[in-house]
Amino acid sequence: MGTITWTFVVGAITLVMTYIGIRLYRYLKWLRYVHKTLSKLPGPKPHWLFGNIFQIGNFSEFHYKCHEEFIVQKKVKIYVFWLSTFFPTVMLAHPDTIKEVMRSNSPKPTVGPGYPFLVPWLGQSLLLSNGAKWERNRRLLTPAFHFSILTGYFKIYNEVTDVLMDKLATMCEKRKYIDIFKPASMATLDTLLQCALGYKGDVQQVGEHHPYVYSKSELNLGFQHSGERSTLEYIHHYPEFIYRYLTANGREFFKLCDYVHKFSKDIISTRRKELNESKETEKKKHLDFLDILITAKDDNGVGLTDDEIRSEVDTFLFAGHDTTSCLLSWSMYCLGKFKDIQNKVYQEIKQVIGTKNTVDSEDLANLRYLTCFLKEVMRLHSPVSIVNRMLDQPVVTNGVEIPAGILIDLGIYHAQNHPDVWQNPTEFRPERFEGDKHHEMDPYSFTPFSAGPRNCIGMNFAQNEEKVMIARIIKRFEVSLDPDHVVEPFMEVVLRAKTGIMVNFKERDL
């Protein structure tokens, strides 16, 4: 090799090494600063290298343990835990600390075990995107959740509940106590498929024999367990082409994604054709989600492509399915556990609905106790317990500056059960939400649907559906829990029960 070539090689190596050296120096300086600031915060004692990783093991247990030690006993507003000495996570656990980040535009994290799993399935939809893309789509999608659009769904909520109730009655003829999670899950999926895609396919009766239901359940299951994968397996799953083409799991995962994408896309393109061909005089009286998404245009007159709509619809089906089924299941649990409260809910429903066999949008304003009941269920059994942000700029909270680049957990469950915020937080008492009492509290003390710019777009949809379902079920059945079955809450992406919730539905004498 000539002198010039050697000079070039040595020069290039020096440049690369200098670049790496500068990056490493900056990273280590940042890490030192992070340790200096975050060490002031309370939290479980970390190992110098592995942090708290070996204490975490089962995330649900770790979270409840931290709640007991730091929230109930020490009443802290913020704590820190370490996934290793390199990855601290700051938990904001009180409205005073949560609000600093929840009301800001801090982005959603784009790293972590769940994220790469969700992207091929949901795409850069509302739930996962940040910045300009998120802002544009949020503006285009908001009209789909307008009061007038949601009113049109009450018929679907009632029809879905009719099927669900017959199913519960039949199931309870065979076995006294049934696990409510499965039928609740089929019912809320049925609702979403009808509302988001206009698809009616006897989902509740066919269950997992239906190819869409099967594919979606498998994807959900995969996602729930994606958080449990070891770091090694996680790395092994990526880069994507290795996972996609060289592993059995990956091939199956992408096959399922392709199936659910095709299912939604076929329906979207058929609807687009119908909308294009329909004459002005034939325009539908009631527009649904899909009509709004297909016809929405931004300030430049540009609409959403079929792929973008597909991505948003898949996101509604992801974000709106397990959350609503788990809320319905925990509502049944609370009704069965507190019979006096069940009776109050029942008396109100009888008075408001009378002999009617449906619950309509006009009824909701009069179902005041039911509204308080549902809020109390969400306070104690929040379907989503934690959401995350990645700080893109430093935030000062509780007198401590949290540096940019830190992963933040917004502890919805902690804040909703904080003894400094709630009187006797473990007591189930819907009355605490009666009248204006709750409105005097800090709005960030109760955020089951999050709050601020990234709050849940489906909040009203979900609450309407729940109220119809609960009211109809309680009007027809008396709900009781299996006294021999221990119900143990288990935090996954949503709050489940480790061994289910066993419930009996007994027809009332009318």
Ligand code: HEM
């Ligand atoms: C009981 C039911 C529900 C609960 C407890 C719930 C809770 C939440 C929470 C806590 C967030 C914030 C997530 C984050 O910051 O990472 C969220 C976001 C979201 N939810 Fe819900 N949700 C429910 C039902 C629904 C339904 C029925 C839909 C759709 C039909 C839906 C669609 C969404 C979407 C698209 C987002 C992302 C919003 C954005 O970032 O702009 N959710 N939800």
